[in-house]
Amino acid sequence: KAGVTQTPRYLIKTRGQxxxxxxxxxxxxxxxxxxxxxxxxxxQFLFEYFSETQRNKGNFPGRxxxxxxxxxxxxMNVSTLELGDSALYLCASSRTQNTxxxxxxxxxxxxxx
Amino acid sequence: QQQVKQSPQxxxxxxxxxxxxxxxxxxxxFDYFPWxxxxxxxxxxLLIAIRPDVSEKKEGRFTISFNKSAKQFSLHIMDSQPxxxxxxxxxxxxxxxxxxxxxxxxxxxxx
Numbered sequence: 001k002a003g004v005t006q007t008p009r010y011l012i013k014t015r016g017q018x019x020x021x022x023x024x025x026x027x028x029x030x031x032x033x034x035x036x037x038x039x040x041x042x043x044q045f046l047f048e049y050f051s052e053t054q055r056n057k058g059n060f061p062g063r064x065x066x067x068x069x070x071x072x073x074x075x076m077n078v079s080t081l082e083l084g085d086s087a088l089y090l091c092a093s094s095r096t097q098n099t100x101x102x103x104x105x106x107x108x109x110x111x112x113x
Numbered sequence: 114q115q116q117v118k119q120s121p122q123x124x125x126x127x128x129x130x131x132x133x134x135x136x137x138x139x140x141x142x143f144d145y146f147p148w149x150x151x152x153x154x155x156x157x158x159l160l161i162a163i164r165p166d167v168s169e170k171k172e173g174r175f176t177i178s179f180n181k182s183a184k185q186f187s188l189h190i191m192d193s194q195p196x197x198x199x200x201x202x203x204x205x206x207x208x209x210x211x212x213x214x215x216x217x218x219x220x221x222x223x224x
Binding site: 040058088098099100102103 | 149
């Protein structure tokens with residue numbers, strides 16, 4: 001069974017640009033969550049999507065957004081990039097919403113210059 | 114406000130020894146406490162989890178001890194092996210919020 005797939009794995013952007021990251025969940029999993037991982041702040045919850053609807057959101061500015069498609073695949077977007085957005089962005093899928101049993105992908109490493 | 118405090122930041126244990134990582138939480142609404150293991154270049158992977166209605170859960174060499182009154186929980190790795198060298202994160206979840214993670218413990222098992 002294939003795991004969670006994230007693309008791209010690495011990307012470099014400059015301040016002010018925007019970026020879109022993609023996530024394909026494990027087959028049969030209907031919930032997708034996104035987390036930001038940095039050395040300073042650790043792992044922080046961004047948002048969770050289930051059945052194409054955002055179910056809850058972490059404490060991040062509106063520049064961070066996402067969506068989920070009918071096939072459960074998800075994308076997250078960060079607009080007007082700042083240096084502090086440099087991080088590993090992790091996608092996790094789960095069978096149901098609102099669960100702590102998450103299956104993480106390997107992440108998308110974003111560097112903002 | 115850090116809602117889950119994890120210690121130590123780093124830990125070195127001899128092969129065959131016991132590794133112990135501790136976490137404390139503040140939010141009494143938390144009702145699910147997982148531990149995740151992360152290797153370099155990989156995403157976190159669920160290792161073991163516990164709910165507050167039990168005080169201990171054991172899976173192989175990994176044991177979670179939970180103290181509800183003290184709002185503390187810990188991970189014990191028995192007979193630690195070099196392959197256990199990784200970063201370990203405790204986490205907590207309550208209600209509809211996402212997981213709240215501790216800052217992580219970098220564990221090194223020396224052969």
